[in-house]
Amino acid sequence: MSLQEVLSELDGFTVEVPSWAYGNSGTRFKVFTTPGTPRDPFEKIADAARVHALTGLAPRVSLHIPWDRVEDFGALSAHAEEHGVGIGAINSNLFQDDDYKLGSLTHADPAVRAKAVAHHLDCVAVMAETGSTDLKLWLPDGTNYAGQDSLRARQDRLAASLAEIYAALGPEQRLLLEYKFFEPYFYAMDVPDWGTALLHCQALGERAQVVLDTGHHAPGTNIEFIVMQLLRAGRLGAFDFNSRFYADDDLIVGSADPFQLFRIMVEIVAVDAHRPGSGVNFMLDQCHNIEDKIAGQVRSVLNVEQALAKALLVDTEALTAAQDAGDVIGAHDVLMDAFHTDVRGPLADRREARGLPRDPMAAYRASGYAAEIAAARVGGTQAGWL
Amino acid sequence: MSLQEVLSELDGFTVEVPSWAYGNSGTRFKVFTTPGTPRDPFEKIADAARVHALTGLAPRVSLHIPWDRVEDFGALSAHAEEHGVGIGAINSNLFQDDDYKLGSLTHADPAVRAKAVAHHLDCVAVMAETGSTDLKLWLPDGTNYAGQDSLRARQDRLAASLAEIYAALGPEQRLLLEYKFFEPYFYAMDVPDWGTALLHCQALGERAQVVLDTGHHAPGTNIEFIVMQLLRAGRLGAFDFNSRFYADDDLIVGSADPFQLFRIMVEIVAVDAHRPGSGVNFMLDQCHNIEDKIAGQVRSVLNVEQALAKALLVDTEALTAAQDAGDVIGAHDVLMDAFHTDVRGPLADRREARGLPRDPMAAYRASGYAAEIAAARVGGTQAGWL
């Protein structure tokens, strides 16, 4: 693909940003705060909109319920629209209620399960109010000790709970089910891998799709293989992008292994899944524990775009020829040629041509926005995970 | 379950041993040889029969084609029968032909794929001659470098190849498909995880089942969870038991983490899958690189039996009560009570009552069999992986 074609392929590509990335986050050891952190969903959306204004890449914001619960979601949607962005997926929360200590949708007690299901019906109501089509469900349930509960019974309960939730969705709405290897439980997670997520989605129906969070795998897992496999099975609903070295580190996507991000985008491009209408929602799910949050989001969406541009640059004809010829190094080199190409200049040119800053990071620093919100957002309680 | 009930539950339980465990094996660095190593399938079966004679646990021997190809499989079956054992699963080999350097059932060249498919039709013919009902297929295919080949195209070719093989099976025969995380390829294996194996089995039909090799997972993977999940999906066809600390170490099952083996058997017992007729074939797949091979096999089948006995000992009533009460430590302790119980005495008593040695390891050492075969098996070429 020529550079010009590559750049035009980027036109419809967008990244959805999470409202919670603008709030405080941390580890179990400490949550550091920063001046200017949003106090409510309106301020989070204002920050997210700034990311879009700087990059042209991030027109949607995921909400998290109950963190982003407001009295009037219509007002929130309007606020978003005014700021140039829209509401994206609705994320449920199954990890912060005292009742969920031993499970939520999998809990042995039917009353707890009913409560967890009801929470999702609330989320579906929010979807109606915001026009959101994606209900994203990460199941944090699991156990810490062998024997603590029946692994199998929990699957059965989960299947029944999910069926109730799925039944509440409209025909244009999807259930996005996310798996995670470990944390917050350490012996067994109830949806630990893509195979488990897939089995549940298969049981539910076609509008149940799998979410791949790039930080939710065992060490050494080939993530682009799973991307390919879920696409092949027609079940890749969304990404939660981030970076990791060890566990679910939730670092800026592309910061730990930019080559892996590129390889993932190569599998995306192979079936045109980067194009609007592919059904794959490219989302971030990150924690800016120690770095500036807005800058961190800007850097993240730029990293995704850069990886996509490089993936589009791969000379697929030469690649296929080398592959068919069994030329191992030759085929690998075709891929690496694209990866080693510096696309930052053309991407800056493209931004400029679209009326965006050539260097969004510098533009953000120069904008004074950080100082502005630090001065304005005094008092109140900063938003965070808890 | 009372100890008496536990012991009676063991009656139908068997472990299938692999013919190749009696031959030489090693690492890429060195294959050490030992006096007395079998030179042909007849001698392997004689050794395997000795394991059964000592333990009463191992009445079947898996064959590997072409390693165990003989002119007259009827004679081999008769030889086995004379020695008190039978022929079990037929294992194909897709990793030792020069044509398979870049793949076998997934190869870009249709001629190579056809050759690999034809090899399985040969295996099906062997099944007819030996009465075997299980065709076990471990796909060693994969790639070493990103870009080397299309991950997706390889899946498509694999699906087509598997369909041809599956079509050749009789109505009483099964295809057992084994996944592996890595090795002998290091960038991407073509069937790296249970999810991929499951998707292929689903596409093939009900007699396609997954093989779980306990050494074929990413670090930290909860294997008993996968056992439960495959059982729940009706797709657990067989185990390849062994132990690992790091990779596919192929050590004696139960030697690296006896508690894990116990937890696996707990999931088996939960649905009575240890009983004959469950459809789960409990097989060993091990390499005795430095230890005595026959002793290693005796130790292995004893370890599996011990883990099963402990799993049967779990006080399921107390366990369920503690689980339902949300008593985390209480439930865990019920499980641990069974694990900490020393069942070696009762198992020895049971062996004695069945006319078997109380201590099969000591009986083997005392038997002089090792010296006998070392003296007898002089000359010829020792059997091995290559």
Next chain:
Amino acid sequence: MSLQEVLSELDGFTVEVPSWAYGNSGTRFKVFTTPGTPRDPFEKIADAARVHALTGLAPRVSLHIPWDRVEDFGALSAHAEEHGVGIGAINSNLFQDDDYKLGSLTHADPAVRAKAVAHHLDCVAVMAETGSTDLKLWLPDGTNYAGQDSLRARQDRLAASLAEIYAALGPEQRLLLEYKFFEPYFYAMDVPDWGTALLHCQALGERAQVVLDTGHHAPGTNIEFIVMQLLRAGRLGAFDFNSRFYADDDLIVGSADPFQLFRIMVEIVAVDAHRPGSGVNFMLDQCHNIEDKIAGQVRSVLNVEQALAKALLVDTEALTAAQDAGDVIGAHDVLMDAFHTDVRGPLADRREARGLPRDPMAAYRASGYAAEIAAARVGGTQAGWL
């Protein structure tokens, strides 16, 4: 060693419990609370004393500063003594001050480093007041992004900071330096492995020793090897015992891999390091996120004692004979014989003979203590990590 000798070897063996295990803990997602959780160090010590009363194994309590700061440490020591226990190691805290966002003893800003050093001088003062001889320092410092800071400069600053702290210790006091693979930082920890801890201890002097937390290693790490190596180098100062499946899960020691705990104790016993005066402080460092905290501690110290008893049971003469003969399976079997032996009965007998409950877990449940503290400890703020 005869069972009688084994039991007598247990006499001087003790486990130190951490005050913070009795407070609330959790993950970054949620800290669940429980009725009866201590509100202050006095109540924590009361709970810890209960563990000792039930087991006879846990006569010392580690303190954590500032969590356990009280106005009058003499009063706290007296309170401990009244309850039958004493004060153990003093643990510093370098992860909860806003100034430490980018580092403490390694921070680029000398003022922050000075503050962190001064905190340790405070801890040394507490040691004087409590009679504690061990200053335990876990360095949580690290970076999240490549380039964020100079890895090398941080080592240099750390070395200088540690030298100041070490200089403040009295001749009978030790600095115990703990390493950790990852968390709370995800690109590079500043003391990530035993090699780094050892280099710093060597630079400091003989009273600087390494702390091995069983949850602070890369996947697959052979921990008993490190135990052996640090003992051989004369630098194993202490354990922080717990269990893990994935990361620093901080589960009940012995719950995830009882065989590993046994192997660790085998290395301990090999050089009599279980005996008082060996200089190895056997401590717990655990989080009882979802289980009863006191019961969790009771279970933990019992698990350590059980592993030690089994390690003492190893027939070392037979083991050495098999090892010298190159009898791989024979030597392994000698070890496994000890592991498979059920020592719970003799340990219960021993407890009974010492005036302790045969079954401390049952005795704790029967005691009504949980209900008692739940009723008594109403109001106030429950102690926790934060």
Next chain:
Amino acid sequence: MSLQEVLSELDGFTVEVPSWAYGNSGTRFKVFTTPGTPRDPFEKIADAARVHALTGLAPRVSLHIPWDRVEDFGALSAHAEEHGVGIGAINSNLFQDDDYKLGSLTHADPAVRAKAVAHHLDCVAVMAETGSTDLKLWLPDGTNYAGQDSLRARQDRLAASLAEIYAALGPEQRLLLEYKFFEPYFYAMDVPDWGTALLHCQALGERAQVVLDTGHHAPGTNIEFIVMQLLRAGRLGAFDFNSRFYADDDLIVGSADPFQLFRIMVEIVAVDAHRPGSGVNFMLDQCHNIEDKIAGQVRSVLNVEQALAKALLVDTEALTAAQDAGDVIGAHDVLMDAFHTDVRGPLADRREARGLPRDPMAAYRASGYAAEIAAARVGGTQAGWL
């Protein structure tokens, strides 16, 4: 550093290539052969010289004894010189003798240890004949089963064996000791980590240095941290470069994680260790199981050079300023700027200016050398690991 300065810093930089990379290698499952594979050390050196002729980067060849034993090492040296290269490190072999099944320098039997020590004295003799100054010792010893041997006794024997070897070295000669996490043994390697290697080097003396093989670590290990730490301790003697996804995959360096290779070179550059005289020997240790071997080596040395050039490009002034200011993303971005820069053009220009091919990979393909050696090297036994 300006691009011009960067390019001039490359002038003295060299990579040492291993003779064995030109022979056949494989996995335990299969060693694939290729036409043209060298049959003896002379042909290996001819191939290695071709890599140097194409790249100007690889003027030395490591030998492996006994694989590269010849009657007249003077003739081999002269042959190398004629081809424009020299002899580098001498590598010993402790993994292919039947006597070493249970250990070599650590073996319980003094006769086996003496044999292994004597082999190193032979290697020292080869060093005298070839002018080599580096004796590289990778200890493959280890155990497969807990209890198989005493971990501690093996350390003691190893220390004594190493002392004998070290004593045989001349004042200008070094002992380079390499550690490895696992393989070919699976329970415990006797030198599994850099801490163990360091302790032995410290005990031996200043000319004992550690070898860091990039494939010999636990999953997730931060390798550049170890590079920094060994440099800081004055003990980094050499690299064995390669790439890995899972275990010791021995893939082309830079193919699995080019960003990691860059980060390693950043630590090298920080103390000018890329310059001649630093004492760090940059070696490859790879296996070209399925790809063209010579092309694989060319690609490898180019990848190392590219990573070094990028590391030199880092704007250290800006980096330090951002680090000192606590600007997390800013500092990270400075590093990433260098990584994202495409240096292939300037490196090609530099090659051209030095009379080398702009594109060594294409030049190799165009040279017809592969066909030439395939035609010439008919008959005889291809060199390989075994």
